[in-house]
Amino acid sequence: MPSKQQSSSSLSRTIEVAATATLVVAILFALAAVPALAQTAVPPTARQAAADPAFAARLARQVPAHPATKSRALIRSRKASPQDQTLYDNGPYNGTTDAWVINFGFTVSDSFTGGGPVTGLHFVYWDASNNDLLTTVDISIGSTSFGGTPQTLTGVTNTFLGTNQYGYYLYQADYSFSSIGSGSYVTLSNACTTSGCSVSNPIYWDENSGPSTAYENTIGSIPSEAFSLDGGCTYDCPPQCVSDAPQEGFKIIHSFTGHEQSPAPGLAIDRAGELYGVSSGGDNGLGLAYRLAASGQDWTFTPLYSFLGGAGGQNPLPEILGPERALYGAADGGIQNCGSARNQYCGVVYRLRVSPVACFTLPCSWTENVIYRFTGDPDGWSPNGKLVLDQAGNLYGTTTNGGAYGRGTVYELTPSSGGWTERVIYSFTGGGDGGQPDSLLLGEDGNLYGTTYAGGYGYGVTFQLEPSGDSWTETVITNSGSPLLIQDSSGNFYGLGQYVMYICRNNNCYWYTLGQIWMLSRSQSGWQYTVIDDTFDEYCYGAWCYDPGYAVFWGLAIDAAGDLYGTSGTSEPGNGSSGYVFRLLQPDQEQALVGFGGDDFSGRDMEVDASGKLYGTTGTCGGSNGTVWQLTPQR
Secondary structure, eight states: OOHHHHHHHHHHHHHHHHHHHHHHHHHHHHHHTTTHHHHHOOOOOOHHHHHOOHHHHTTSSSSSSSSSOOOOHHHSSSOOSSSEEEEEEEEEESSSSSSEOOOOTOOEEEOSSSSSOEEEEEEEEEOOOOSEEEEEEEEEEEETEEEEEEEEEEOEEEEEEOOOTTTEEEEEEEEEOOOOOOOOOOEEEEEEEBBBBBSSSOOEBBBBSSSOEEEETTTEEEEOBBEEEEEOOOOOOOOOBBBBBTTTTTEEEOOOTTTTOOOOOOEEEOOOTEEEESSSOOOSOOOOOEEEEEEEEEEEOOOOOOOOOOGGGSOOOOEEOOOGGEEEEEEEEEEEEETTTTTOOOEEEEEEEEEEEEEOSOOOOEEEEEEEEEBBBTBBBBEEEEEOOOSSOOEEEEEEEEESSOOOOOEEEEEEEEEEEEEEEOOOSSSSEEEEEEEEEEEEEEEEEEEEEEOTTTTEEEEEEETTTTTEEEEEEEEOOOOOOEEOTTSOOEEEEEEEEEEEEETTEEEEEEEEEEEEETTTTTEEEEEETHHHHHHTTTEEEEESSSSEEEEEETTTTEEEEEEEEEEEEETEEEEEEEEEEETEEEEEEEESOOOTTTTEEEEOOSHHHHHOOEOOOBBSOOOEEEEEEOO
């Protein structure tokens, strides 16, 4: 019979053997549970990848010795950009804690409430390469985690949010799609990037502290993830963005969030095809300058500068691209010396450019310089419209008020080593020469051309300013103004007009606001004025018209081939408003390209790039704060 000491020793060895066997079995089960990790050698979390020497070299920068401080972009609440109402929002992204891979065999599932149908997905991801962005991802909606039938989402909008202390770039991905179905779990997998679906660039889904329950297919329960879903609207829904089937080649390339607010009408395009614009939002709610850059078939939205207000300017107007790839524009703000009580801001002209200080993270920050602050009469105040740049680098613009007669000015800004020098080159009287100018362009002949809101016969004028020595001489071309003036390669001008008509039908009489597109062409006697399109032909049929309202033109653009494009909007009591983009095939013959329902096209012009693509903005779009859209006209 063994002694007590022998029995104790035997029992100890038995327990050790049993524990060892249990540990071995646990390890075998654990290894069997992570086949994807063994096959791909990609860690399932971003933090593990950053700590892996074999993987860390792929990151945007090396991991610093101490965690970086969160930037404002990382602690700001994330806002979705829904086309429908927000069905579910799992809270703001974190961006600095961790993220879970959603490709190379890894699948992440997260719960949500609200049912469905789901028509949009917005989530934040971590990316090791700023030049290799998310393109497609598989989504499934089911009643259980990892349930449902996967569908591949395309047409993503990637919005840059910042970088974090682990060297990753953070992006928000926005997808819109037809209804996928109802459920209580969303599952993401098989993410691909612009370089393809290779192991060289894993995409990680940012985790947060949202209320949902999340799972990873090889591990089990994990922290919640940062995402929101659109859909679920069945009654009193906001209007859909596109009301009619658009022509092939149309897409919305960015929907503005609550933080970005509504875009100003007008864009600038550089030689690389990148778009620049301003909106009414930003960190201070006083204006935001942004850039949209194409990445394959998708677009990346990058905030460039949030205006500070006051002396630095606020509520910026659309910009132009000037020397050194700088952005120039006008804005409210500056000196409080204008208006009837002399307490209104007079306005500023600003320049935005990449900070001259070397930066080590992308994108590099932009800085603002106010190159001129208006002082009021007789200098001019309330600058409006886009600036004009000549070949010598001089800037020209208009002010609604001020000047020698208080009815507005055309001004010139000349660069010098000490800054910029401003002078008023023409002051309007408000009489036959016009008043309150509202557009300006540099003609093919080197003269300045523009339009006024007032003066003439009360409908404004189109004018020419020709330099003569050190002064400028004005000539009124026609007594018809327009907030927009464009010129084709033959020297013809095109503009917009509005008129009011009193129409009676069925013993009821109403005032109707209608629109025209006119052309000015040179003739032996001067200029020939011709109306080439009129909304009366669309809004009224003989003695019958739609309900009282308006049908007007908002924007014009002309491409290198001479094709003329426009935007038009209508509004009728009880029927809401709508807008559409069209090509003018010949006088009074439009070809509708895309229709919008319930959108704000007021004052919206368009831009054409070198390849003939059209770009424009809407002030609202469905449930969002506005959009930038792209249209490739089909011949």
